[in-house]
Each structure stands twice: as C-alpha cells, then as structure tokens.
Amino acid sequence: MRREKKKGSDDQMADENEEYLMETRFSAEHIGLKLLEKKIITEQQFEDALRRQKSRGGGLGDVLIELGYLTEERLNQLLNAFPSVPKTIEDTGLDASFLADLVLKHSLSLREFRLADMVRRVKLPLSIVDSIVETLQREKMLEVKGGDGLARATYRFSITGIGENRAAGLLEICRYVGPAPVSLSDYREKVLTQSIQRVVVNPLTLKNALSHLVINPDLLKALGPALTSGQTIFLYGPTGNGKSSIAEAIGNVLPGTIFVPYAVYVEGELITVFDPVNHVPAPSETEDGKMDHRWLQIRRPVIMTGGELTLRTLDLEFNPISKFYIAPLQMKANNGLFIIDDFGRQQIEPKMLLNRWIVPLEKRVDFLTLHTGMKFSIPFDQLVIFATNLKPMELADEAFLRRIRYKIFIDYPSKEDFEVIFRKACEMKNVAFDPKAFQFLQDIYEKLGIQRSANHPRDLLEHIIDQSRYYGQEPELTVEGVSAAWEQNFIKNF
Numbered sequence: 280m281r282r283e284k285k286k287g288s289d290d291q292m293a294d295e296n297e298e299y300l301m302e303t304r305f306s307a308e309h310i311g312l313k314l315l316e317k318k319i320i321t322e323q324q325f326e327d328a329l330r331r332q333k334s335r336g337g338g339l340g341d342v343l344i345e346l347g348y349l350t351e352e353r354l355n356q357l358l359n360a361f362p363s364v365p366k367t368i369e370d371t372g373l374d375a376s377f378l379a380d381l382v383l384k385h386s387l388s389l390r391e392f393r394l395a396d397m398v399r400r401v402k403l404p405l406s407i408v409d410s411i412v413e414t415l416q417r418e419k420m421l422e423v424k425g426g427d428g429l430a431r432a433t434y435r436f437s438i439t440g441i442g443e444n445r446a447a448g449l450l451e452i453c454r455y456v457g458p459a460p461v462s463l464s465d466y467r468e469k470v471l472t473q474s475i476q477r478v479v480v481n482p483l484t485l486k487n488a489l490s491h492l493v494i495n496p497d498l499l500k501a502l503g504p505a506l507t508s509g510q511t512i513f514l515y516g517p518t519g520n521g522k523s524s525i526a527e528a529i530g531n532v533l534p535g536t537i538f539v540p541y542a543v544y545v546e547g548e549l550i551t552v553f554d555p556v557n558h559v560p561a562p563s564e565t566e567d568g569k570m571d572h573r574w575l576q577i578r579r580p581v582i583m584t585g586g587e588l589t590l591r592t593l594d595l596e597f598n599p600i601s602k603f604y605i606a607p608l609q610m611k612a613n614n615g616l617f618i619i620d621d622f623g624r625q626q627i628e629p630k631m632l633l634n635r636w637i638v639p640l641e642k643r644v645d646f647l648t649l650h651t652g653m654k655f656s657i658p659f660d661q662l663v664i665f666a667t668n669l670k671p672m673e674l675a676d677e678a679f680l681r682r683i684r685y686k687i688f689i690d691y692p693s694k695e696d697f698e699v700i701f702r703k704a705c706e707m708k709n710v711a712f713d714p715k716a717f718q719f720l721q722d723i724y725e726k727l728g729i730q731r732s733a734n735h736p737r738d739l740l741e742h743i744i745d746q747s748r749y750y751g752q753e754p755e756l757t758v759e760g761v762s763a764a765w766e767q768n769f770i771k772n773f
Contacts, residue, residue, distance in 0.1 A: 310340050310358070313472070314349070319357070324348045340477065358472055362465075362538055362571035364404055368411075371403065371573075372462030373544055375414070378403075380449050382411045383420055384456045386438040387446035391424060394432055402458040402541070402572040405432070412436060420445060454601040455549045460542035461573050463655065466552075470613050470658040473537045475579070476509035480532050488531040492524055493692065493700045493733070505685035506532060511640055511663045513680070516689035518668035519734035523583075525689065526618045526664045530581030533662075536561040537614045538574040542603075548649050549603040550595065554611050557582050580615035582608055586624045593635055597650045609645060612661045622667040622674065629674045636663075640682055694721070697731040704736035705756065708744060713756040720761050729769075739764045 311328060314320045320328075320343065328342045335342075340358070343349040365371045368378060378401075385400045386392065397408050409431060415421040420442035426434040438446065450456075461469075485503050505512050506529060514522045539558060543550045559578045563570070584592070588608075596605040609617060623629050639645040639659035648654050671680060680686065692700060698717065705712040720739070724731055740756075742764035747754040 310354075310472075311343070314343070314357070317357075319353070320348050341479075358477065359535070360472075361569065361576075362461075362469065362574045364569065364571050365407065366404070368407055371407070371459065372465050373459065375411070377544070378407075378459060379411050379414055381456075381459060382408070383415060383438070383442055383446045384449055386415075386421060386436070387443060387450075388456055391435055391437045393435060400458070404568075415442070453549060453603055455542070455551075455603040457551070458541040459573050460544040460549055461540040461571075463543055463545045463657075466540060466543045467658055469538055469540075469574070470660050473614050474509075474658075474660050475533075475614050475616075475662050476660070478507070478509065478533055478535075478579075480506040484534075485532055489525065489528050492521060492528060493696050493703065494521075494525070495690075495693075495696065498687070498689070501685075501687050502529075505687065506662070508684065509662055510684040511665070511682070513671065513683045513686045514664060514666045514689055515671055515686065516668065517691055517730070517732070519732035520689050520691060521733045522666040522668070522689050523618075523620050526616075526620065526666050527581065527583065529662075529664070530579075530616050533579040533581075533616060535579065536576050537579055538576055539580075539611075539613075540574050543606075545649065545655055546653060548651075550606050550610075551603065552606045552610060554606075557611055580612055581618070582612040582615065583618040583620055584608060585620040586626070588619060588625045588632070589627055590631065590635060595647050595649065604649075607647070609639070609659065609661065610647075610657060613658060614660055615662070616664065617661045618664045618666065620666050622665045623669040630676075633675050633679050637679070637682065691730045692733050694731070697733075697736075700733055701736040704740050708737075708740045708754070710740055710743065710754045710756055716756045716758050716761050719758045720765070723761075723765060735768075738768055742767050 311320070311325045315322065315325055324343070324346070328339055328346060328348065331346065332339050332342045340349070340354045344351050344354060368375050371378070381401060382397060385397060389396060389400070394405055394409055394412065397412065398405050401408065412421060416423070416436075418441075419439055421436050422439050424435045424437045480503055482499070482503055485499060485506065489499070489502075502525070514526060516522060539553050541551065541553045543552055553575055558575070558580055561576045561578050563576050593607050593609060595607060597603075598605070625632060640663065643659050644656050645659040646654050646656050665683070667674065671686065698721075701717060701720075702712050723729075739761065740754075743756065743760045744754045746760060746763060
C-alpha cells in the first residue's frame with residue numbers, strides 16, 4: 280500500500296526545496312561541493328577555483344584541472360560514474376513497504392515466477408528482491424509452488440488469495456507496474472552531476488555536426504561559444520533559412536551519454552521519466568551487476584516541440600485512470616537539448632509561456648506541483664533553444680530578452696551560398712545540376728526582387744521530380760522544369 284505521508288511532510292518538503300534551491304543557485308559549484316565531500320580537494324583549493332572561475336568563466340571542474348588540483352581523468356571518473364548498485368533496501372532511497380507493494384503488483388501480473396523473473400521486472404538486485412519476497416511470504420501474500428533444488432533462486436513463487444486481494448486494492452491506488460523508481464534526491468544529484476554545462480564544443484566538432492548544411496563562417500563563430508556556455512539561445516530570422524535544421528543538428532554536437540531513471544518517487548507519488556520516443560538508449564559500458572538498473576544509459580536527449588506546446592505540457596501530467604504521472608517535456612530534456620520551434624505560433628500567448636520560463640532560465644531550477652497541491656523542485660539543466668521567424672520584440676519584452684544571453688540572427692543565404700545549397704540539393708535528389716537552368720532561376724529572383732531562401736532549392740527540385748514521375752521521365756533540371764516548378768511553388772498576387 281502507498282505509504283502514509285508523515286504529519287508535516289508538506290513543511291518538510293518545503294524546507295527541502297529551499298535547501299535544494301540554495302544548494303543549486305550556482306549549479307557550477309555543485310561539482311566542487313561533491314569533491315569537497317569526498318575530500319578530493321581542500322576548502323582552500325575550492326575557494327581558489329571559484330575566484331578564478333568568476334574572473335575567467337568556464338566550468339569549475341576545468342578550472343580545478345587548470346590549477347593542477349585535479350586531473351581530467353579523475354574528474355571524469357567521478358562525474359561519469361555509473362549509478363551504484365544498492366546493497367540494501369535503505370540504499371534504494373525507498374520505503375520497504377512501497378517496494379513490497381510494487382513486487383506484489385508484479386506478482387499478480389506474473390501469477391507464478393522465480394526470483395530472477397522479478398529482478399528483471401523491478402530492476403533491483405537479487406538480494407533485495409529475495410528479502411522483499413521473503414517478507415511477503417511471512418505476510419501470507421506469496422507462497423512457494425515448487426522448485427528444482429534447495430536454493431531459493433530455483434523456487435517458483437505464486438501469489439495467494441490474500442495477496443490477490445491486497446494487490447487489487449493497490450492497483451486501485453496506483454496502477455504503475457514497472458521498474459522500481461529512484462528517489463527525488465538521487466534524481467536531483469544525478470542531473471547536477473551530468474550537467475549540460477560540462478559540455479565543451481570545439482570548432483571542428485561543430486563544423487562536422489553542421490557539415491550537411493551550408494553555414495556562413497560568421498554564424499559558426501557565433502554558435503560555438505553559445506553552445507559551450509550552456510545558456511539559452513534565441514535563433515531568429517526569416518522563415519525557411521535553417522533555424523530548425525541548425526537547432527536539430529546541434530543535438531549531434533552534444534557528446535557522451537547520461538543516465539535517466541525509469542521513474543522518480545516523490546512523496547508517495549510516481550513520475551515516469553524515461554520516454555522511448557525521445558530517449559535513445561546507448562550501449563552500456565559496464566558489466567551486468569555493476570550498475571543500478573533502475574537507470575538507463577542514453578544519449579543526451581534532444582526534445583523538440585512546436586505549435587503544439589501549451590502550459591499544460593510543461594507541468595506534470597496526471598493520469599486519473601493509471602493514477603501516476605508522466606514527466607513534463609523539460610524534465611525529459613534534462614542534461615540535453617530542448618528546442619522550442621516556431622516560437623510565437625503556439626496556442627497560448629508567448630508572454631504567458633515566457634513567464635512560465637523566467638525562474639527556470641534564471642535560477643536553473645523548476646518547480647512542479649502534484650495534484651495534491653504539493654510543490655517540489657528539480658534541476659532545470661538543459662540547453663534551451665527558441666527558434667522563431669517572428670520579430671523578437673513582438674514576442675517578448677526587453678527584460679525577458681536580457682535573460683537570454685545569445686540572440687543569433689539567421690539571415691537569407693547570399694547569392695553564392697544559395698548556389699552551394701542548390702548544388703547540394705541536386706546531389707541529394709539525384710538530379711544533375713545544369714548551369715543554364717540555374718541561371719534562369721537566378722534571373723527570376725533578380726527580376727521579381729524575391730529573396731532567396733535556403734528551403735527553395737529542395738522545394739523546387741521536389742516539384743521537378745513530381746513532374747518527371749507523372750510523365751514517366753527521368754528528373755532533369757531544365758529551364759522549362761524550373762519555370763513550371765516556380766509557378767506551382769509561389770503564390771501569385773491577384
């Protein structure tokens with residue numbers, strides 16, 4: 280059964296939230312505090328590094344390495360450590376009664392099982408699962424149906440009638456039957472340890488990630504420092520010139536992997552975090568049994584949302600039937616990239632959305648509310664990219680725009696870049712480039728005074744390919760084909 284909340288738990292949670300907010304007000308210090316706890320650096324070294332960081336910038340870990348107080352290898356060992364395997368129920372950060380209830384619900388689903396079957400279900404070590412099953416046996420919830428030997432690992436367990444009644448009651452309270460969750464404190468700790476602010480992007484990495492796009496060198500120079508800062512980026516400019524493509528490609532720049540939990544336990548409530556749609560599992564680099572399998576190793580997430588974004592999607596989603604929560608988009612995007620595309624085209628007023636983001640963007644902390652009214656805080660650790668083709672001053676006031684450190688304008692391509700884009704598009708579409716037909720296209724732009732957009736080559740070539748397919752011909756770039764494609768692609772004034 281869901282554990283009863285202790286008297287005063289609301290006040291306790293409020294105190295914990297305040298402590299957490301104070302601890303993470305300058306999240307870059309988190310690494311130093313952990314190194315201090317482990318006595319890897321001294322207080323004097325910590326203070327030296329903080330002073331140097333405030334004057335020169337950069338990550339605190341990098342500053343400690345620069346000062347010779349820490350080696351890069353040692354820092355990576357600490358920050359990239361796999362979640363350690365819990366040895367006891369206390370190590371899980373969860374109540375024994377909660378875990379017993381979870382195992383009992385799984386037992387109802389399995390009907391008959393061995394300990395190894397339950398281990399695979401709840402993702403906890405055999406010793407902990409065995410201890411829980413033994414408790415449920417004593418309470419007459421489970422019984423042994425048989426076995427292939429004397430060892431408990433060979434026993435076949437089955438739920439009893441008493442257990443079935445109890446499990447049915449538990450499912451009325453919460454229908455979650457999945458891997459055991461992690462505690463809120465463990466989740467916070469892990470997010471801060473694998474912070475996006477640790478990511479450093481070098482010019483070569485960025486150039487390679489955007490190599491499939493035609494990018495102005497000045498734009499590359501602007502993007503690099505913005506990404507390395509880990510701060511919010513505002514991409515703006517006329518439509519059809521690659522803002523969304525650039526934002527998505529930035530996801531390929533983010534190095535390494537992170538760990539996300541299947542679910543998080545908060546004051547008797549469950550929040551599912553792992554999202555198979557947005558989270559891409561990475562091959563585990565550790566042997567089985569050397570890691571807490573309540574966590575999954577994934578690539579740094581890249582989550583993109585557009586016109587469908589509402590204030591509700593930024594809050595916990597409570598399912599009244601299953602009676603557990605689904606994490607909001609920004610929680611799923613932690614330690615990764617969160618792209619808000621077509622900003623200003625959402626169903627809600629941009630200023631309402633921006634007001635929701637003021638505290639998270641500034642304090643790097645977000646507050647979520649359970650349906651009971653209880654609030655709790657989580658790290659807001661992600662690179663947020665707003666992409667829009669609307670004028671920034673029409674979307675937000677100057678005060679909010681000041682909070683966004685990097686405002687990067689994506690302009691129309693130059694005449695020369697447009698030709699490079701067109702040639703690349705021809706190559707991708709397997710259409711031979713024809714200088715005469717292309718010059719005809721250039722002349723149309725000049726004659727009509729229309730700006731060249733980066734998306735035009737793709738759109739025009741797709742029209743040409745459609746025409747060729749209709750007439751049973753091989754696609755060919757001709758003056759006639761370009762003329763017909765132009766007529767079908769652009770709206771005439773009337």
